[in-house]
Amino acid sequence: MATYVVTGKTNNGENLVSVNIAGVNQETAIVQELDVVAVVRELLARTPGVFSVVAQKYEQVITVV
Numbered sequence: 001m002a003t004y005v006v007t008g009k010t011n012n013g014e015n016l017v018s019v020n021i022a023g024v025n026q027e028t029a030i031v032q033e034l035d036v037v038a039v040v041r042e043l044l045a046r047t048p049g050v051f052s053v054v055a056q057k058y059e060q061v062i063t064v065v
Contacts (some may be wrong), residue, residue: 001033002059006054008050016049 004021019040024033037055046051 001059004033004037004055004057006044006053006055008044008047009031009052009054010049013052017044017047019044043045 001023006008006019006021007015008017010016021033021036021040024031024036041053041055
């Protein structure tokens with residue numbers, strides 16, 4: 001799974017709150033990772049003082065030479 005960082009920003013563009021999602025542990029694929037990101041985005045969007053929400057995805061790439 002990729003790592004996602006969901007950040008709520010003020011109206012000045014400053015970071016107000018940030019949530020790091022590094023994994024969703026489950027026996028079988030019940031919840032999609034993008035659904036989890038969407039719920040966190042929605043939660044932050046309803047948070048007082050948050051003007052905008054940005055989600056970033058980070059993936060590790062390993063190259064063997």
